[in-house]
Amino acid sequence: xxxxxxxxxxxxxxxxxxxxxxxxxxxxxxxxxxxxxxxxxxxxxxxxxxxxxxxxxxxxxxxxxxxxxxxxxxxxxxxxxxxxxxxxxxxxxxxxxxxxxxxxxxxxxxxxxxxxxxxxxxxxxxxxxxxxxxxxxxxxxxxxxxxxxxxxxxxxxxxxxxxxxxxxxxxxxxxxxxxxxxxxxxxxxxxxxxxxxxxxxxxxxxxxxxxxxxxxxxxxxxxxxxxxxxxxxxxxxxxxxxxxxxxxxxxxxxxxxxxxxxxxxxxxxxxxxxxxxxxxxxxxxxxxxxxxxxxxxxxxxxxxxxxxxxxxxxxxxxxxxxxxxxxxxxxxxxxxxxxxxxxxxxxxxxxxxxxxxxxxxxxxxxxxxxxxxxxxxxxxxxxxxxxxxxxxxxxxxxxxxxxxxxxxxxxxxxxxxxxxxxxxxxxxxxxxxxxxxxxxxxx
Amino acid sequence: xxxxxxxxxxxxxxxxxxxxxxxxxxxxxxxxxxxxxxxxxxxxxxxxxxxxxxxxxxxxxxxxxxxxxxxxxxxxxxxxxxxxxxxxxxxxxxxxxxxxxxxxxxxxxxxxxxxxxxxxxxxxxxxxxxxxxxxxxxxxxxxxxxxxxxxxxxxxxxxxxxxxxxxxxxxxxxxxxxxxxxxxxxxxxxxxxxxxxxxxxxxxxxxxxxxxxxxxxxxxxxxxxxxxxxxxxxxxxxxxxxxxxxxxxxxxxxxxxxxxxxxxxxxxxxxxxxxxxxxxxxxxxx
Numbered sequence: 001x002x003x004x005x006x007x008x009x010x011x012x013x014x015x016x017x018x019x020x021x022x023x024x025x026x027x028x029x030x031x032x033x034x035x036x037x038x039x040x041x042x043x044x045x046x047x048x049x050x051x052x053x054x055x056x057x058x059x060x061x062x063x064x065x066x067x068x069x070x071x072x073x074x075x076x077x078x079x080x081x082x083x084x085x086x087x088x089x090x091x092x093x094x095x096x097x098x099x100x101x102x103x104x105x106x107x108x109x110x111x112x113x114x115x116x117x118x119x120x121x122x123x124x125x126x127x128x129x130x131x132x133x134x135x136x137x138x139x140x141x142x143x144x145x146x147x148x149x150x151x152x153x154x155x156x157x158x159x160x161x162x163x164x165x166x167x168x169x170x171x172x173x174x175x176x177x178x179x180x181x182x183x184x185x186x187x188x189x190x191x192x193x194x195x196x197x198x199x200x201x202x203x204x205x206x207x208x209x210x211x212x213x214x215x216x217x218x219x220x221x222x223x224x225x226x227x228x229x230x231x232x233x234x235x236x237x238x239x240x241x242x243x244x245x246x247x248x249x250x251x252x253x254x255x256x257x258x259x260x261x262x263x264x265x266x267x268x269x270x271x272x273x274x275x276x277x278x279x280x281x282x283x284x285x286x287x288x289x290x291x292x293x294x295x296x297x298x299x300x301x302x303x304x305x306x307x308x309x310x311x312x313x314x315x316x317x318x319x320x321x322x323x324x325x326x327x328x329x330x331x332x333x334x335x336x337x338x339x340x341x342x343x344x345x346x347x348x349x350x351x352x353x354x355x356x357x358x359x360x361x362x363x364x365x366x367x368x369x370x371x372x373x374x375x376x377x378x379x380x381x382x383x384x385x386x387x388x389x390x391x392x393x394x395x396x397x398x399x400x401x402x403x404x405x406x407x408x409x410x411x412x413x414x415x416x417x418x419x420x421x422x423x424x425x426x427x428x429x430x431x432x433x434x435x436x437x438x439x440x441x442x443x
Numbered sequence: 444x445x446x447x448x449x450x451x452x453x454x455x456x457x458x459x460x461x462x463x464x465x466x467x468x469x470x471x472x473x474x475x476x477x478x479x480x481x482x483x484x485x486x487x488x489x490x491x492x493x494x495x496x497x498x499x500x501x502x503x504x505x506x507x508x509x510x511x512x513x514x515x516x517x518x519x520x521x522x523x524x525x526x527x528x529x530x531x532x533x534x535x536x537x538x539x540x541x542x543x544x545x546x547x548x549x550x551x552x553x554x555x556x557x558x559x560x561x562x563x564x565x566x567x568x569x570x571x572x573x574x575x576x577x578x579x580x581x582x583x584x585x586x587x588x589x590x591x592x593x594x595x596x597x598x599x600x601x602x603x604x605x606x607x608x609x610x611x612x613x614x615x616x617x618x619x620x621x622x623x624x625x626x627x628x629x630x631x632x633x634x635x636x637x638x639x640x641x642x643x644x645x646x647x648x649x650x651x652x653x654x655x656x657x658x659x660x661x662x663x664x665x666x667x668x669x670x671x672x673x674x675x676x677x678x679x680x681x682x683x684x685x686x687x688x689x690x691x692x693x694x695x696x697x698x699x700x701x702x703x704x705x706x707x708x709x710x711x712x713x714x715x716x717x718x719x720x721x722x723x724x725x726x727x728x729x
Contacts, residue, residue, distance in 0.1 A: 027638075086726060092451050112497060126571070
């Protein structure tokens, strides 16, 4: 089958600014369509505006598409139209296959009824028959993992349990197309990981997924292509890395607080699009441990141009044995005057779990202002006592302006680091244990 | 639901592939209802369970309410405040049958009117045939009717009267137009209540007025304005024809009843159709 799973063609959606107009237009629209009259929905009336304007994109079967954009850019409206909750006012959306939506999961739960009863109700709201729910019932309970609460009224559930049960029903329904909104922001980290694993599984078996989130690392890890919305328009569509950089630079590149001189520099560098390309003086990508899936954002006043990994003796290295301290050196170049630079580092597992982060602000390190043209090295000494495996290190420089953190250059997942096993260390944590053996009479 | 669905969302509403021809909208409406029949059942059971779960007397309320109402009317009649004309059967039996039939309409319509509103976030966040909410809510009227029928049975026993058996079956069938009328109005009022909360209060007032001004709890005859007006009142026939059939096995208002039935079919069809068109628009506005 080579038809698209989702075909969005020239879709626009309008909203009203005032409740009065909403009611009035709502009533006229309903009556017009009732009497079979043309709805004339393609024209704006007084007090209306386009919440989405002429959006087109296709999603192929098995593809995962990310939709990102600032608040109010129309992401949720788009998702609701894909889900058929709203109809477009112009254009058309063609959907091939059963759609499942993780948009505020558990919305149909009745508080007085038990989890068990709600599974059947929610399942049928999502279009499952009794037989289908019966056959998937145990799987749903296992995934939701809410124990004996399954027979308690839903009103006694914690918000996390609510989401877990809702999510379980929605994903186990096995839709052909899965729409995922910000839902995963709720629930504990373990459940979030479980959700993303499930989404990855669904992707593996060829399901089509649309992911709307502000979590750029989720976009980076899970999507094949990203649409960037801004003020109701699709302003870019490309591979995740490029769109993420562009988006983050746009939302964090608020440089109004900076001195006029550096503003010009930033405008100049921004026009060159430095964050998307590897600059000539950027040596990071030549390093063995460079992770080509990194993404970066910032206003570019200062930039990371190189890094080195060293063992405790100062020898350059590409992998470490567990428990040996790491010297992580990062080279920064300043393209304009920065009064209060802050340097930071983050260590994450390959799956994105943050293990450690620190910066010069937390450490109260004395960091003098930097002049235009300065080149400096910052050395982090980190005792990486983590289980063997692969880790990702991010580095960044920011500045503080009236208590607000302004990223200058953040390179997320810049470095790949392998930690090798050490014989006498087993388990996830090393707790400085000592073991003593003694006989009773000696005490 | 069909696994290989292909649907196009357009400004005119969702269009499922392969369904064309005349009466397209009616076809889509019926298909939607058929695909949602299990959902209707689940929602109905949900409403029923949750209605009685946190209530000490539970289902007994369904019986208590008409008992109290009828008791009040008997009391007012005996003390001379009201002057209810003689009817062929004992007055309490007459009143209980009338009120029980009327409850198909009142209980059902009250449930339908608030159905969209109480579903709340679900309507805005999940794509499902919203009509299922109304059909499920309408079931409350039927349930209430059957629970209250126990009272009718007891009243027949108490007064030592036997109902007309074939008339009983006919009488039950004659409740269908009242039921359809209720859903049709319920579709419209649920939309209205979604936009304007006042509708719920207005509805209670209207139901009370119709009950008191129609020959439900007492006959209204003679040469007065109310009796004349009731010639054009469909509820007159929806209540009295089934009551006559159950008690006597015949009614002298069959033609009027058929006319009222035609009206109820129209209200049902157009109410449903209006709701069908409105359901995607109401989600933006509720």
